[in-house]
Amino acid sequence: MKFLHLQEFSNSSPIVITVSSDKTSYQFNDVAVIGGTVSEKIYVESPVFQTAPIIITISGPNFDQVVSLYPDSNLDYETSLKLHSVLGINEGVYDVSVSYAGIVDETSFIVNSEFISEQIEQNLGQSGWTKEEVDTALSGLSSV
Numbered sequence: 001m002k003f004l005h006l007q008e009f010s011n012s013s014p015i016v017i018t019v020s021s022d023k024t025s026y027q028f029n030d031v032a033v034i035g036g037t038v039s040e041k042i043y044v045e046s047p048v049f050q051t052a053p054i055i056i057t058i059s060g061p062n063f064d065q066v067v068s069l070y071p072d073s074n075l076d077y078e079t080s081l082k083l084h085s086v087l088g089i090n091e092g093v094y095d096v097s098v099s100y101a102g103i104v105d106e107t108s109f110i111v112n113s114e115f116i117s118e119q120i121e122q123n124l125g126q127s128g129w130t131k132e133e134v135d136t137a138l139s140g141l142s143s144v
Contacts, residue, residue: 017100020107021096025109033079034056034107036077054069054099055099056079063088065081090111091111094111
């Protein structure tokens with residue numbers, strides 16, 4: 001049996017966790033990919049010696065889901081969420097909170113109907129804005 005060398009917490013740098021989604025705005029039937037990195041693997045002893053889990057909480061309009069997973073060998077993690085209305089997904093803002101060894105990071109994304117997204121893009125496009133400016137404006141909506 002192999003044992004891994006573990007650093008003492010008092011001598012180690014602070015644990016860092018990041019989270020992001022692959023897009024800031026989605027339409028129904030898209031798949032949201034949520035992932036990030038951790039700065040190091042943390043081990044817990046209870047109930048057995050193992051890697052500490054990463055807890056991802058996704059909350060939106062009448063929707064809550066919790067996912068538990070572990071960092072891979074590159075200290076990355078990733079999960080996906082099918083954005084289908086039959087699975088309880090509604091239009092609106094979805095908040096994502098990730099917790100690992102007591103450290104928390106957050107992000108959010110928007111789910112829109114295709115019609116609304118097309119109307120926004122069309123209206124912004126008619127304003128004479130470039131595609132980059134339209135994309136920037138649409139991504140700004142997710143921070144509201």
